[in-house]
Amino acid sequence: MRLRVDGKIWSIRERVFEYSLQAITLYRFILKLHDDVARIIGKQYLRSATSIGANIEEAHAAESNADFIHKFSIAQKEARESLYWLRLLKRSFEKDVDQLPGMIRETNELIAIITTIIVNTKQNSNKTNN
Numbered sequence: 001m002r003l004r005v006d007g008k009i010w011s012i013r014e015r016v017f018e019y020s021l022q023a024i025t026l027y028r029f030i031l032k033l034h035d036d037v038a039r040i041i042g043k044q045y046l047r048s049a050t051s052i053g054a055n056i057e058e059a060h061a062a063e064s065n066a067d068f069i070h071k072f073s074i075a076q077k078e079a080r081e082s083l084y085w086l087r088l089l090k091r092s093f094e095k096d097v098d099q100l101p102g103m104i105r106e107t108n109e110l111i112a113i114i115t116t117i118i119v120n121t122k123q124n125s126n127k128t129n130n
Contacts, residue, residue: 012113013060016053016075019106023049023082026099030089038089045085051078052110065125069118076114083107 023046030042052075059071086107090100 013056016056020050020053041085041089045082048078048081069121072114072118079107079111079114
């Protein structure tokens with residue numbers, strides 16, 4: 001599946017890979033803050049954010065439509081968890097962190113895209129089985 005964003009065509013795999021790189025950059029920034037709570041939350045975010053792409057990669061090697069849907073469903077859950085950690089970081093920081101609003105927006109977009117892929121795959125699977 002290919003997506004057009006800001007005039008560039010992305011595959012979901014490319015987009016979540018770039019998202020993972022942004023998550024790494026954000027985590028490295030958090031490490032410099034010397035805030036133990038932010039580090040713990042940031043590490044939780046980093047784990048869930050990078051897991052999105054890992055599960056989508058696994059989905060592309062799925063053995064069946066059901067397996068594909070299952071892997072994308074895990075990616076969707078990880079994206080929702082990532083959104084939670086980002087929102088928590090945003091609300092808990094004493095000062096604004098410039099990256100957070102964009103990361104929250106991108107996470108919401110990824111959730112919507114992943115959800116659409118799951119729904120479309122289920123619908124196509126049902127058409128094939130009928």
